[in-house]
Amino acid sequence: MRAPRRRPVNPDARMPLMEHLRELRGRVVKASIALALGCVVGYVAYDYVWEFLKAPYCSLPESKVAAQDGCSLIVTGPFDAFFVAFKVWLFVGAIVSAPFWLYQLWAFVAPALHGREKRYAYIFAPLAAVLFVAGAALAYYITSYALTVLFSFLPDDAEPFLTIGEYLSYMLIMMTMFGLGFVLPLLVALLNIIGILPHAAIAKWRRVIIFSSFVLAAVVTPAEPISMLALAVPLVILFEAAELFAFFNDRRKKRHDPYEDLSDDEASELDETPTSLDDPDLEEEAGKRS
Numbered sequence: 001m002r003a004p005r006r007r008p009v010n011p012d013a014r015m016p017l018m019e020h021l022r023e024l025r026g027r028v029v030k031a032s033i034a035l036a037l038g039c040v041v042g043y044v045a046y047d048y049v050w051e052f053l054k055a056p057y058c059s060l061p062e063s064k065v066a067a068q069d070g071c072s073l074i075v076t077g078p079f080d081a082f083f084v085a086f087k088v089w090l091f092v093g094a095i096v097s098a099p100f101w102l103y104q105l106w107a108f109v110a111p112a113l114h115g116r117e118k119r120y121a122y123i124f125a126p127l128a129a130v131l132f133v134a135g136a137a138l139a140y141y142i143t144s145y146a147l148t149v150l151f152s153f154l155p156d157d158a159e160p161f162l163t164i165g166e167y168l169s170y171m172l173i174m175m176t177m178f179g180l181g182f183v184l185p186l187l188v189a190l191l192n193i194i195g196i197l198p199h200a201a202i203a204k205w206r207r208v209i210i211f212s213s214f215v216l217a218a219v220v221t222p223a224e225p226i227s228m229l230a231l232a233v234p235l236v237i238l239f240e241a242a243e244l245f246a247f248f249n250d251r252r253k254k255r256h257d258p259y260e261d262l263s264d265d266e267a268s269e270l271d272e273t274p275t276s277l278d279d280p281d282l283e284e285e286a287g288k289r290s
Contacts, residue, residue, distance in 0.1 A: 139177070
């Protein structure tokens with residue numbers, strides 16, 4: 001009687017390429033279904049969300065040019081209303097379904113991470129969410145001030161008629177860019193923790209980072225100083241906080257590194273104590289080599 005074949009040991013959870021692609025396809029399908037269900041929520045709450053998004057514009061006197069009793073946004077094409085509604089549905093759907101599709105992303109990436117990396121992800125993921133929401137909230141808050149500055153360039157004989165599609169695109173782009181901008185310094189801190197970006201490199205490129213923050217703010221925001229400074233100044237402050245974190249983190253690593261005081265040309269001490277051939281560590285190392 002033949003003994004049953006033992007399943008191969010796979011401690012690293014390695015998979016062939018096609019298995020990875022099948023798993024990725026399955027998780028993308030599940031995330032898409034969750035996004036579609038979230039869009040249904042956006043369809044139901046469309047009126048409330050639209051009122052929330054247009055509130056900054058409606059607080060301006062320029063919004064009452066065409067409608068003295070309310071807020072006016074014009075439509076220039078037959079499909080404008082549908083595209084605006086679809087963007088709002090998608091926006092709400094992405095927010096509502098974020099825990100599910102982020103879990104699908106995490107479940108796909110997690111098997112490749114080590115224990116420390118997983119622990120860092122559990123800490124940094126909530127911080128990234130908080131920073132993204134803070135950036136989006138700041139963009140929403142300054143929208144009325146930014147539009148006031150932009151409308152101030154109108155000549156006296158011109159009236160502001162803002163299309164509904166242009167305004168919604170402006171709001172969504174601003175909120176998304178501000179949110180992602182606030183998350184970037186957190187990525188710098190994470191790269192420092194895993195050893196890719198030391199503090200010395202950050203300090204060396206400090207001026208370039210500050211200049212790039214203002215350039216990025218000028219590119220992703222309209223050509224007016226309110227929104228540019230509202231994004232650039234917090235970016236610089238957050239990057240400085242990330243640099244300070246990297247400084248203390250590198251100092252902590254040096255204190256716990258027994259080889260920190262050794263020169264690169266200095267030979268390390270060798271342990272000449274004989275080791276038994278039955279040492280399990282040697283057997284494990286030999287098994288890995290074989």
